[in-house]
Amino acid sequence: MDIASTQFLKGIIGPDSVLERNIPQIAFVGRSNSGKSSLINSLTNQKNLARTSGQPGRTQEINIFLINDACYFLDLPGYGYARASQETRAQLEKVINGYLFESVYRQKKVVLVIDAQVGPKELDLAMIRLLEKHGKEIVVVANKIDKVKRSDYSKQLADHRKKIGPHPIIPYSTEKKIGRKELLREIL
Numbered sequence: 001m002d003i004a005s006t007q008f009l010k011g012i013i014g015p016d017s018v019l020e021r022n023i024p025q026i027a028f029v030g031r032s033n034s035g036k037s038s039l040i041n042s043l044t045n046q047k048n049l050a051r052t053s054g055q056p057g058r059t060q061e062i063n064i065f066l067i068n069d070a071c072y073f074l075d076l077p078g079y080g081y082a083r084a085s086q087e088t089r090a091q092l093e094k095v096i097n098g099y100l101f102e103s104v105y106r107q108k109k110v111v112l113v114i115d116a117q118v119g120p121k122e123l124d125l126a127m128i129r130l131l132e133k134h135g136k137e138i139v140v141v142a143n144k145i146d147k148v149k150r151s152d153y154s155k156q157l158a159d160h161r162k163k164i165g166p167h168p169i170i171p172y173s174t175e176k177k178i179g180r181k182e183l184l185r186e187i188l
């Protein structure tokens with residue numbers, strides 16, 4: 001299945017009636033700057049549907065996109081942006097955890113976006129453990145795979161796999177358009 005239509009619905013910071021409709025939710029989570037918003041643009045073949053930035057901390061709300069009139073993509077704020085103020089980080093964490101762990105909402109899949117070159121950091125592993133504890137279906141996207149040298153590719157992915165455990169890991173590059181078909185197959 002491919003993506004034929006995409007529509008931005010709204011940005012939310014807490015419970016919302018849009019999420020009460022009987023439409024499967026696919027949430028994109030991960031560290032700030034890992035490329036969640038770029039990934040949504042890449043999957044939907046749009047340039048500026050989700051707003052991206054070289055500066056971490058771009059996405060501050062949960063932006064909801066309706067895909068094919070059939071499911072939602074939710075672009076979450078990133079966690080772990082060290083230079084944000086304590087207050088901002090606490091607020092973002094409240095939005096992320098409130099939606100994922102303290103709401104009545106269920107996700108068809110949670111797509112955890114990591115930087116393929118950096119690998120999963122402690123905050124990512126903590127997020128994976130929390131998601132597992134709450135019984136979420138996790139798909140890991142190793143984004144920015146274009147930054148990894150060809151010769152390091154399989155060793156890097158094997159290292160990530162050891163840390164991440166039994167969840168699918170999809171190498172991806174929003175810049176080089178690598179991994180799109182594989183990820184769509186996994187989530188749609």
Ligand SMILES: Nc1nc2c(ncn2[C@@H]2O[C@H](COP(=O)(O)OP(=O)(O)OP(=O)(O)O)[C@@H](O)[C@H]2O)c(=O)[nH]1
Nearest residue numbers: 033034035036037038052053054057058059078174
């Ligand atoms: N090299 C490379 N850079 C990428 C790729 N995908 C995204 N980026 C860059 O990563 C930066 C962050 O992208 P965003 O999509 O804004 O990241 P985000 O995870 O939504 O960030 P927050 O909203 O702050 O949580 C931008 O400068 C993108 O151009 C990729 O596949 N390869």
Ligand SMILES: [Mg+2]
Nearest residue numbers: 036037058059
């Ligand atoms: Mg973003």
